[in-house]
Amino acid sequence: MPPAATTDAVWRPHVTVACVVSDGARYLMVEEDVAGRLAYNQPAGHLEDRESLVDAAVRETLEETGWTVQPTHLIGVHQWRSTEHGEGVIRFSFAARPLGHDPSRSLDTGIRRALWLSRAEIAALGERLRSPLVLQSIDAWLAGARFPLDALHWLAEPAAP
Template sequence: MANSVPATETWRPHVTVACVVAVGERFLMVEEEVNGRLAYNQPAGHLDDGESLTAAALRETLEETGWTVELQHLIGVHQWRSTEHGEAVVRFSFAARAVSHAPNRPLDTGIRRALWLTRAEIAALDDRLRSPMVLLSIDAWLDGRRLPLDTLSYLPEGGSM
């Protein structure tokens, strides 16, 4: 059943981005403090106003891990109601290739460290995963889901097609 929203308000989900970055059998992950507990996620975060989805994915990965990446594909768009805050989340998951690392770059507030884990190690984290979208994105990548990046369009303010 859908939540009812007063007629004067417009319902808006949280729009987020995430990157699946694989090197061999390991995936780039972040260990972060969320509401007083340690959680694990891909490099991920919210879309900022005026920002394209692809720019947000690149920015979040750099800010949370110190890794500069090159986006290769859109893996999928996932919709979920967060158990953290109870609100709807729409997540755009990208496949990305690691390009370079700045190990001395300060990481975002709350991020403890970036680490590389296998799918089995990530699955073993179970309820310490930030959301079910972590494994959903990795499994989509492992299953070979690849959409071209030009599937997405960005029209800056005042832009036209």
């Protein structure tokens, strides 16, 4: 069968990234409008074409919070089926340290604000969390999950001649 004919039959999960950014016992979160409801999440979003996972995590955090961060570790790779849209998601969760904040930066569409919350405050949000991966990532971080970033390999495309 020609490759074009099989393309539609291949399952393609959403590839996403998220950052657990800690400042002591507080974590950087976003408050966002999602399908008409208020939800809370880590800075997170989709991997773009021709982008490394680490670069996507830095970009999404900046776009959603105005914070520039430096990823320090991979916390884990989480696979689940979204209750929001019903499709498969592969999420790469990173630990990152905050470097600086630009309070004048416009935030992504749908993001109401960035805020810092404790783990207890995040857990108390319950059903308002965007996904179960929010607490799972924080708890993995607190349990010591830290994989080196060089465990991820990205082969950039060669420059055009």
